[in-house]
Amino acid sequence: MAAHLDALHASLRRAVGDSACLTRPEELFVYEADGLTLNAAKPLAVVLPRETAEVAAVVRACREAGVCFVPRGAGTGLSGGAVAAEGGVVIECSRMDRILALEPGDRYAVVQPGVVNAELSRAAAPHGLFYAPDPSSQAACTIGGNVGENSGGPHTLKYGTTTDHVLGLELVLPDGEVVRLGGPAGFASGYDLVGAVVGSEGTLGVVTEVTVRLTPLPDAVETLLGVFPEVVSACRAVGGIIRSGLVPAALEIVDRRTIEAVEASVYAAGLPTDAGAVLLVELDGVAEAVAGQAERVRELCREAGASRVDVARDAEERQRFWRARKGAFGAMGRLAPDLYVHDAVVPRTKLPEILEAVCAICDRHGLRLSNVFHAGDGNLHPNISFDRRDPDELARVVKAGEEILRTCVEAGGVISGEHGIGTEKRDYMGMLFDDADLDAMLRLRAAFDPDRVCNPGKIFPATRFCMEANPRARGYDRVPFE
Amino acid sequence: MSLDDASVAALRAEVGEGALAAQAPVELDGRRIAWTLCTADAAALGRALRVLGERGLGAVVRGGGTRSGFGNPPRRADLVLSTRGFAELHEIDVDEGVAHLGAGVALAEVERALAGSGWELPLGAAGEDSTVGGGLAAAAVDPRRAAPRSAVLGLTVVLASGEVTHCGGRVVKNVTGYDLAKLHVGGHGSLGVIASAWLRLRPVAERVESWRVEEPSAPRALEAARRPSARAALFEGGTGSPPRLLVELAGDAAAVAVDAAWLRETCGARAAGPGELDDAFAAAARVDPVDALRVRIAHLPTRLAKLTGGIEAAGGRWAALPAHGLCWAHFPLPGGAGEARVDEILAATRAAAREGAGRWRLEAAPLRARRGRDVFGDPDAALPLMRALKARFDPAAVLNPGRFAGAL
Ligand SMILES: Cc1cc2nc3c(=O)[nH]c(=O)nc-3n(C[C@H](O)[C@H](O)[C@H](O)COP(=O)(O)OP(=O)(O)OC[C@H]3O[C@@H](n4cnc5c(N)ncnc54)[C@H](O)[C@@H]3O)c2cc1C
Numbered sequence: 001m002a003a004h005l006d007a008l009h010a011s012l013r014r015a016v017g018d019s020a021c022l023t024r025p026e027e028l029f030v031y032e033a034d035g036l037t038l039n040a041a042k043p044l045a046v047v048l049p050r051e052t053a054e055v056a057a058v059v060r061a062c063r064e065a066g067v068c069f070v071p072r073g074a075g076t077g078l079s080g081g082a083v084a085a086e087g088g089v090v091i092e093c094s095r096m097d098r099i100l101a102l103e104p105g106d107r108y109a110v111v112q113p114g115v116v117n118a119e120l121s122r123a124a125a126p127h128g129l130f131y132a133p134d135p136s137s138q139a140a141c142t143i144g145g146n147v148g149e150n151s152g153g154p155h156t157l158k159y160g161t162t163t164d165h166v167l168g169l170e171l172v173l174p175d176g177e178v179v180r181l182g183g184p185a186g187f188a189s190g191y192d193l194v195g196a197v198v199g200s201e202g203t204l205g206v207v208t209e210v211t212v213r214l215t216p217l218p219d220a221v222e223t224l225l226g227v228f229p230e231v232v233s234a235c236r237a238v239g240g241i242i243r244s245g246l247v248p249a250a251l252e253i254v255d256r257r258t259i260e261a262v263e264a265s266v267y268a269a270g271l272p273t274d275a276g277a278v279l280l281v282e283l284d285g286v287a288e289a290v291a292g293q294a295e296r297v298r299e300l301c302r303e304a305g306a307s308r309v310d311v312a313r314d315a316e317e318r319q320r321f322w323r324a325r326k327g328a329f330g331a332m333g334r335l336a337p338d339l340y341v342h343d344a345v346v347p348r349t350k351l352p353e354i355l356e357a358v359c360a361i362c363d364r365h366g367l368r369l370s371n372v373f374h375a376g377d378g379n380l381h382p383n384i385s386f387d388r389r390d391p392d393e394l395a396r397v398v399k400a401g402e403e404i405l406r407t408c409v410e411a412g413g414v415i416s417g418e419h420g421i422g423t424e425k426r427d428y429m430g431m432l433f434d435d436a437d438l439d440a441m442l443r444l445r446a447a448f449d450p451d452r453v454c455n456p457g458k459i460f461p462a463t464r465f466c467m468e469a470n471p472r473a474r475g476y477d478r479v480p481f482e
Numbered sequence: 483m484s485l486d487d488a489s490v491a492a493l494r495a496e497v498g499e500g501a502l503a504a505q506a507p508v509e510l511d512g513r514r515i516a517w518t519l520c521t522a523d524a525a526a527l528g529r530a531l532r533v534l535g536e537r538g539l540g541a542v543v544r545g546g547g548t549r550s551g552f553g554n555p556p557r558r559a560d561l562v563l564s565t566r567g568f569a570e571l572h573e574i575d576v577d578e579g580v581a582h583l584g585a586g587v588a589l590a591e592v593e594r595a596l597a598g599s600g601w602e603l604p605l606g607a608a609g610e611d612s613t614v615g616g617g618l619a620a621a622a623v624d625p626r627r628a629a630p631r632s633a634v635l636g637l638t639v640v641l642a643s644g645e646v647t648h649c650g651g652r653v654v655k656n657v658t659g660y661d662l663a664k665l666h667v668g669g670h671g672s673l674g675v676i677a678s679a680w681l682r683l684r685p686v687a688e689r690v691e692s693w694r695v696e697e698p699s700a701p702r703a704l705e706a707a708r709r710p711s712a713r714a715a716l717f718e719g720g721t722g723s724p725p726r727l728l729v730e731l732a733g734d735a736a737a738v739a740v741d742a743a744w745l746r747e748t749c750g751a752r753a754a755g756p757g758e759l760d761d762a763f764a765a766a767a768r769v770d771p772v773d774a775l776r777v778r779i780a781h782l783p784t785r786l787a788k789l790t791g792g793i794e795a796a797g798g799r800w801a802a803l804p805a806h807g808l809c810w811a812h813f814p815l816p817g818g819a820g821e822a823r824v825d826e827i828l829a830a831t832r833a834a835a836r837e838g839a840g841r842w843r844l845e846a847a848p849l850r851a852r853r854g855r856d857v858f859g860d861p862d863a864a865l866p867l868m869r870a871l872k873a874r875f876d877p878a879a880v881l882n883p884g885r886f887a888g889a890l
Contacts, residue, residue, distance in 0.1 A: 033500025105784040150657045163661065164632050173867075185807050185840030187780035189858045190868045190887035192621075193671075199657050214630050216708075242579055245600055245685030264554075286710050289737035298526060345653040349577045365834040377655040425658075432658055437644035440674075441660045441877075447870035459659060 004046060008065040012047050012089065014255035017348045018442055020095070022046040031090050034082045037338070038388070039423045043070070043084035048095045052170060052178060052208040055091060058348045059206065060176040062089050066452040069200040073145030076137045079340050081148060081201045085457030091206055093144045099123055100209065107214045108167060108184045113144025113207045113352030117374040120212070129214040132159035135418070136326055144207050150199030150419040154250040154325065155282070159215060161418070163198040168211035170231030171197060171204070174449040184211050185414060196444060201420050202455040204448040218284035221249075222294040223312040225321045226301035230276030231255045231371065235351040237279055237304035238375045244300060246293055250282040258328050258370040258383075263336055267327025268409075269320045272308075278326055279306070279375070316406035318422055324338065328372040329383075335368060336385035340397050346413035348378040354411055358382050365396040379410065379417035429461050485517050485560055494795035497521045498749070501567070507778050508562045510542060511551060511849050517561035521567060528644035532677070534560075536613045543671030545616025546588060548609040548787040550619065553847055555672060557884030561817035564639055564798055565615045567890075568677050571595055579683045580635060585676045594833040598886050601683035604633030615676040621668030625714035625763050626730070626804040631667045635683050639666055639674035642876040643815055652680045665871065667794045672886040673875040683791025687713070687732035693745050694754035697725040700787035700804070701874040703727045707805035709741040715761050718766060719790060720799035720811075766801030775813045775824065776846040777872060781838020783807045796830030807840065815851065824851045830861070859885035 013021045023045050031038040031439045042301045044067060049055045068088035075082050075477075084090055096112035099120065103109070104127035109122060117138040121130040133143055134153035140150070147169070152161040168182035182194040197204050228234040231383045234253050241251060248294060254262070255277045263273050271278055277300065283293045298309045304477075312318035332339050355371065358380070362369035368385040381403055386397045405415045416425060429438065438460060445452070445460075485493070493502050496646070503519040509517045519541075521527050526815045534541055540558025544550055545565050571592065575581065575781035583592060589607040592614065596602055605617040606624025617620070618637075622629050636650030638664075647838045649662035665673055690713075695706060706729055707715030713732035719725030729745060731738045745751035767776070780791055786802055786809065793811040802809040810835070813827045828844075835842040845859040862868070866887045872879070872890045884890070 105783075106782040138608060150661065152655060156655060160632060161655065161657075163664075166631075178639075179867065183839070183841075185780045185782050185838060187623075187808065187841065188862070189843050190862050190864060191871060192664045192668050192869060193864050195661060195667075198664075201662045217708075219710075239577065245688070247685065259578060285734070286737040286740050288732040288740050292736055323701065345651075345655050347575070347578050347580075347653055349575075368859050374655070378653055379655050410654055414651045414653055414656045414658045416658045417653075418657055421659060429659060429684075432651070433648065436641075437647045437649065438659075439643075439645065440639070440641060440647045440649065440662055442667065443874035444660050444662060444871065447867060447874050468584050 004065070008061065008067060008188060009045055009190050011061040011065065012058060013044055015061050015438055016047045016049050016054045018058065020048040020050070028054065030302065031072070031075070032083070034077040034080060036078050036080045036422070036424055039080040039083060041083050041085050041087070043412055046090040046092055048092050050095045052072065052172065055172045055206050055208050056176050056178055057089055059172050059174065063176060063453065070454050070455045071144065071148065071206045073142035074116070074140050075423065076141045077145060077149060078343065078419040079354070079416070079421035081422040081458060082145070083423065084233065085423050094142060096208065104126070104129060106184060108211055109214055110211045111143050111211060113142060113147070113210060115143050116145060117141050117143060124214050125217070127168055128217050130217050132165055132215045133162045133171060133441060136329065143212065147198050147201045147207050147210055148200070149418065149420040152374070152379070154252050154374060156374065157251055158247050158249045160263055162252055164476070165213045166194055166210060168200050169197055169207055170195055170209035172206040174454040175453065178208070201422060201458050205454060220287035220290045220317070221282060221284045221467055222290045223308045223318040223321050224281040224294060224297055225278040226281065226306040227275045227308040228277045228279060228306050231355055232352040233305035234277040234279040235355065235375065237301045237306065238351065239349055240300040240304055241281070241297060242376065244296065246296060248281050248297070249284045250280065252280040253324050253371065253375040254278050254280065254324055254328060254374055255371040258332070258372045259324065260424060261331040261335055262324050262327055262372060265327065265331035267323050267331050269324040271324050278324065302406060325372065332383055332385055336387055338386050338388045340384040340401065342380070342382045342401055342404055343386070343416050343419040344408040344413055345377065345379045345417035346408050346411045348376070348412045348422070349376060350413070351375060354380065354408060357407045358404050358440050359408065361400050365400040365401055367396060368390040374417070377417065378413070390447055402428065426459055427461050429459070483652060484839040485539070489539060492516070492533045492537070493519065495531050496533055497523070499527045501526070504753040504873055505775055508544070510559060511555040513559050515529050515542060515559050515562050516587070518564050519561055520564040520567045524568070524638065524640050524646045526594060527563070527675060527677070528640045528646050531640060531642050531880055532644035534880045539880065541734065541880055543619070543675055545586060545613030546609070546611030548612045549616055549622060551870040552857065552890050553882070553885035555849065555852060555884065556882060557845065557879070557889070563827045565675065565677070568830060572678060574599065574680050576846060579685065580654070580680060581683055582652065582678060582680050583614045584678050585613060587614050588612065589617060593637045596683070600686055602686050604681055604824055605630050606686050611724065614679055618667050618676055618679055619669060619671045623808065625716050625803055628803065628808070632665060634679055635682055636680040637663045637666055638677040640677055642880045646656040646677070647674070648879055649786060656878045659794070670886050672872060672882045672890060675881065681782065689735040689738045690730065690732045691738055691742055691810060692754040692756050693729045693731065693751040695729065695744065695751045696744065697724040698727045698792070699824070702749060704786065706805040707803070708746060709738040711741045712805065714759060715804055716762050716801055718762060718799070720794040720838060723889050728754055728762060730759055762801060763792065766812060773817060773848065774815050774846070775827050775844065775851060777794060777842050778845045779811065779831065779835050779838055779840060780807045780844045781809060781835065781840040789834040792830050792837065796827055798827070798830070815848065837845045856887065856889065862887065
């Protein structure tokens with residue numbers, strides 16, 4: 001085994017150079033987890049390629065050595081996607097960080113996967129453009145990771161998720177071949193393979209280049225902050241706004257416990273700590289239209305029970321409002337050593353009852369819950385603060401998480417809106433999909449990665465893995481494995 | 483090719499006597515397909531697909547038939563699988579702005595059901611018979627709705643293996659598992675039969691206005707098409723008359739007023755009739771067998787002017803959706819015109835696509851011009867992956883065999 005590993009390390013070094021190949025335990029330690037620190041696993045090596053050809057060489061080296069590999073961006077993922085769940089080599093793309101082209105006239109950019117999300121918008125800004133998907137982690141997460149997870153963000157409500165903004169991909173396939181899918185002009189003429197790869201959590205190949213759509217910066221932005229006595233009335237306001245036909249750029253709710261945490265932290269934004277919840281509404285577009293829309297939103301918030309609705313007077317105040325939202329995760333770090341950020345979606349009309357149910361679940365398990373979420377999309381983020389050193393509390397966190405997901409599914413929802421399934425939720429896939437549905441997904445998997453070497457151990461329930469490896473076991477022979 | 487008695491009996495055993503009939507033969511690419519299978523029961527359709535696979539038979543999947551002119555000629559066509567049996571409007575949730583619709587429901591019927599609800603469909607109809615499933619399978623583009631893929635929240639799909647599968651869901655944001663819906667939207671029924679779809683509806687605009695601009699330059703047309711409230715813009719030329727641009731502004735009344743003023747002042751726009759844009763698009767892009775070749779070229783928006791010169795030089799007229807980088811070119815192909823003329827047109831098309839850094843496809847042409855050519859355009863680098871997908875989803879090539887890109 002040791003000789004085998006030495007040979008692997010040697011061929012990886014040949015592929016990317018010595019300084020881009022990490023093999024020492026203390027170097028590998030940081031790659032044992034991503035943003036979900038509960039499911040850790042040690043990789044055999046980590047490589048940091050700079051070019052597509054190096055990625056292809058790494059993949060070929062892995063194939064020759066018979067080991068699997070895992071694409072990774074910044075490792076901010078919250079479902080264990082970028083972790084070597086079954087061992088193997090982590091291909092970290094953060095050094096592939098060049099913007100290769102930026103075409104303002106045709107409104108697209110070609111980037112390497114390691115470009116940080118916010119950097120792309122910064123580069124596009126002088127041309128009056130931006131990259132619309134804006135995960136709250138955008139200062140750190142990469143476009144490759146965004147493609148992996150089909151990431152969204154506060155502004156998804158109006159602008160859509162990553163999949164709506166990716167026009168083309170270059171992909172190193174699990175056999176080491178390089179293929180181009182789609183392109184800047186869009187409208188590919190066969191299957192929408194770009195659409196299939198976005199959100200596939202790094203299981204169909206390593207993305208080495210991404211062609212993205214750029215969006216014009218809006219002329220005007222209005223940001224409102226509605227203060228509500230409790231979270232349920234804030235949800236009612238969200239329902240009213242959706243029903244009115246308005247399409248705000250963002251509709252975000254921050255609940256009382258989060259407000260308290262934020263106000264006690266460096267992110268303090270001057271929010272009323274006696275409020276049950278605040279609703280952050282952002283409207284953008286033509287100045288003449290946005291002002292009128294803001295007035296309607298204000299009325300709808302009042303009708304739903306808002307005690308106050310403030311409109312940001314300037315950019316500084318707008319940033320202050322957003323600080324409460326964006327600093328929420330950081331602020332929660334003060335509450336307990338660990339934070340479990342959940343992610344599920346329900347029909348927006350069900351938000352009030354689901355939030356009550358989620359609170360009841362956490363109360364029953366004696367857990368500290370706070371909610372800060374993309375209300376306009378029905379995308380909940382129940383956050384549980386806990387201490388993993390207490391095994392009993394950890395067990396309750398896991399149990400409550402499962403109950404929350406089940407509650408959301410029973411309400412017509414799904415178990416992930418933006419963080420993906422990874423290792424975290426793969427055993428809950430059966431809540432939504434039956435064997436036939438999962439088989440269909442495996443057909444796609446098998447077309448790209450018949451040998452299951454690219455990021456194995458993700459998305460599909462663990463109990464299916466033995467079946468995947470041995471299709472005929474237990475009568476499982478429906479997917480035509482060759 | 484047709485069904486022998488044993489196949490008819492085997493299929494009827496699965497779907498019931500009445501669901502397989504030979505009363506309304508369908509003409510397709512010079513074939514007369516006698517048998518049509520139409521059921522409301524997805525599981526029964528699944529069983530029928532298994533029978534077809536076991537017997538080596540091929541089926542043409544069909545919704546309203548409004549787009550069946552597009553595609554490569556089928557390799558086998560033993561029967562038609564009509565989705566019209568999936569005729570239920572399962573649910574329209576006006577509070578959520580989502581709808582669950584049977585694949586066989588006519589888009590026109592959904593529009594009627596939505597009237598007054600404050601919501602409208604995210605799919606465009608090619609005709610009164612266009613169905614939900616057909617519009618999705620064809621990834622049908624119209625001036626107002628260029629991206630049906632983003633309107634789909636979830637699908638129920640019957641696979642060739644007989645399984646009734648689900649992907650996505652009913653909520654507006656979802657990354658639970660692979661996004662298989664993307665493969666079926668635009669998959670032309672070659673990977674499975676869509677039985678129903680959850681769609682995200684669009685709010686009805688507060689105000690809609692139609693404007694016409696005579697003889698704008700291509701950059702000006704693009705600028706107009708990109709105005710914030712421009713919901714649709716059609717730019718056409720090569721017609722013998724000077725080029726013209728039709729723009730539909732929609733949305734918040736204040737935003738529409740700003741753009742209308744811009745159109746008037748910057749482009750000298752005049753008010754147009756509400757149906758003008760649709761009529762022009764229908765004339766330019768409708769897909770039915772005609773004595774003409776119609777190609778669609780996807781291109782970079784700023785390259786439009788380079789494309790259109792080549793189209794006109796080759797004797798074509800064109801209509802473009804400038805903001806989306808889509809251009810349809812129409813070349814007359816009188817009965818007497820031979821192969822050489824078809825080659826000439828396609829060479830001009832290829833050159834135009836190259837100029838536009840995009841791709842072309844042959845959307846409508848008489849059978850003789852399509853034979854031996856791939857109507858989906860030049861071979862795609864991803865063809866091996868597409869082939870692998872087809873092999874995984876439909877190994878016996880039951881579904882629309884030969885009709886898809888690469889004759890899959
Ligand atoms: C504080 C915080 C806030 C967050 N807020 C949001 C939010 O608002 N919205 C949201 O959607 N997410 C959010 N996330 C989750 C996370 O940031 C996103 O999922 C992000 O897209 C991950 O990017 P990354 O570069 O860190 O990717 P990683 O975590 O490294 O990888 C994510 C997945 O993508 C795959 N991948 C990475 N690079 C490639 C590649 N080149 N080719 C193929 N596959 C690849 C990996 O295998 C993995 O499955 C948040 C996370 C944190 C910590």
